[in-house]
Amino acid sequence: MILKNQVVVIDAGNTSIKVGFFEKGRLERVHRTDLKGLKQIIEPKGGGDAIISSVLSLEKTNAIIKLFKSPILLTSETNLPIQLKYETKNTLGIDRICNAVFAHSQLKNGIGVIIDVGTCIKFDVISVKGEYLGGSISPGIQLRYNSLNDYTGNLPLLNIKSKTILTGIDTTTSIQSGIINGIQAEIQGFIDQYSSQFKNLTFFITGGDAQYFEFHSKNSIFANKNLTLVGLNDIYEFIA
Numbered sequence: 001m002i003l004k005n006q007v008v009v010i011d012a013g014n015t016s017i018k019v020g021f022f023e024k025g026r027l028e029r030v031h032r033t034d035l036k037g038l039k040q041i042i043e044p045k046g047g048g049d050a051i052i053s054s055v056l057s058l059e060k061t062n063a064i065i066k067l068f069k070s071p072i073l074l075t076s077e078t079n080l081p082i083q084l085k086y087e088t089k090n091t092l093g094i095d096r097i098c099n100a101v102f103a104h105s106q107l108k109n110g111i112g113v114i115i116d117v118g119t120c121i122k123f124d125v126i127s128v129k130g131e132y133l134g135g136s137i138s139p140g141i142q143l144r145y146n147s148l149n150d151y152t153g154n155l156p157l158l159n160i161k162s163k164t165i166l167t168g169i170d171t172t173t174s175i176q177s178g179i180i181n182g183i184q185a186e187i188q189g190f191i192d193q194y195s196s197q198f199k200n201l202t203f204f205i206t207g208g209d210a211q212y213f214e215f216h217s218k219n220s221i222f223a224n225k226n227l228t229l230v231g232l233n234d235i236y237e238f239i240a
Helices: 035-045 058-065 094-106 141-150 171-197 227-239
Strands: 006-012 017-023 026-033 049-054 111-117 120-127 131-139 201-206 220-223
Touching: 006 058, 006 227, 017 035, 017 227, 026 035, 026 227, 035 058, 049 058, 049 094, 049 227, 094 111, 094 120, 094 131, 094 201, 094 227, 111 171, 111 227, 120 171, 131 141, 141 171, 171 201, 201 227
Parallel strands: 006 049, 111 201, 201 220
Antiparallel strands: 006 017, 017 026, 111 120, 120 131
8 A cells, every 4th residue: 555645666677666655754664566466455545656666678667657657767967966977878787777876875975885686786886976986897696597407408407595515525516606705705706895995984785685695794784675665755855
């Protein structure tokens, strides 16, 4: 049910659609669903105030838009509370923008680095002045498992996300070690490199798969599984 004066915030990602319901700037409830489930959540009361971040196809994005009367579709051209110092703004993932907006709202000084561990592993950098500086993208857990199965003749398709031994004792644990321990090393390596390059760093952790990894730094680390949704709502309040 959509209540009066409630803002619906939608983060339509590659794996699932997250829906947040905000009242007076506070996140009250969250649903993780697909397009069919989203229609069941929204349609009983019709549209309402909404902002949408989508990396889905134009067809699927339009299907989400039609659920609301006059939603805001976030793009790289949307008026934002941050400056995008990115050479190809039109290719910048909308979820990365939302994450950067949230981090900027929380920064007291220095530089914020957002680590989003989901379908892809994304690092994004924002300054206390509100300048989005860029970041990195690499495949997430399942994409790495899929690629090993897709591009080899005999390696099995796995979907194991738990920690494992360093030295695999069979094909399954060898693949699992390469993927899980490899990502752990990648994350820590990036944290160490950013820590050596910038002073006054704050790390922000989010993403559905972040729970499977450890994050170590001498700098401050904050975790928020709904970081993207809150950033979206921050953008809505800035525009409204």
